[in-house]
Amino acid sequence: MRFLVLFLVLLLGLSSTAQEILFEGYVLDHKTKKPIPYVNLSFLNTLKGTSTDEKGHFFIDLPTNFLEKQVHISSLGYKDTIVIAKDIFNKKRFGMVEESYELDEVVVSESFGNSDVLNPISSYSLTSGFSSSSTPWVLALYFPNIGAQKKYLDKVTMFFQKNKLFKGPSAKFRLRIFDVEPKTKMPRTDILRKSIILESNLEEDFVSIDLGAFNLKMPETGVYVGVEWLFVPFNWYRYSYKHPITKKKMVEDRFAPTFGAVYNKNQNYKAMVYGMGQWTDFKVRSKDDTGNLIPAISLKLLKE
16 A cells, blocks of 8 residues: 655745744743743744743744844743744743633533444554644544534544654644634634643554543534644654756654544545644645545544
8 A cells, every 4th residue: 555644844945044043942831920831923924933842931933034034933731922023032932811711601411322433443544644744733624513413522532644754652732622603614713721631652553532521512613523642752753855847855843742643535524734823724635536545543433
């Protein structure tokens, strides 16, 4: 079987003579002043970005002219913010404001009769994978809500493709779950309001997480289940390749994990990518034009 790896990468031409600086600092909770781990920072209209580590610290080498650009800062549980890079560079720290939520009433039911698995997958069905470099992304898959029966989100399973270049024992990523805007059918707000960091183990090709404790009712318009890359040293590896035109050796920083992908003929499943502050459609058709390439993510639902 021939494997295809799709990289969410757009080459950005930068002057090789541009002077570089070390752009670093800390992201903190505006109120408590505590560091916020795994915050993603992306430079708008470019494909440059990084993430904070476990101590809220970030760093990246940048051309000096990037100080005039806008930075999109995002983290689950906090308000997305756009600031000028120079402001962060001068102060070496940035405070994020916590997002306020209206808590929904939680109704726990013991009358679950059966279950459904949406987009069932086996590791043998993986045909390609999604990797990331340059800037952090969220890759999300839409799951429709079919039928009038009340349902709850029970378990999410994410599959991975083997990556021989990444030598770490595991890679960290964040799980995201969004409700759906009825008119545009795009991801809207996080309904999983806790930052859940998962790890892909090199010895396993999937990770499952039980969502039963969160009592998440399946919204009428369905949900998007997303996986978010984290640009932290723990996930870093280097990729070398030959430029297709100049034939020169190129070296890129990339970040694990490599999420698995499958071709699916069911048009109800839709993939989208979030980067630099906006959602965009992700569409790749199979060679025979019978299916779309989507993330290898399964969702188990419990029915009342």
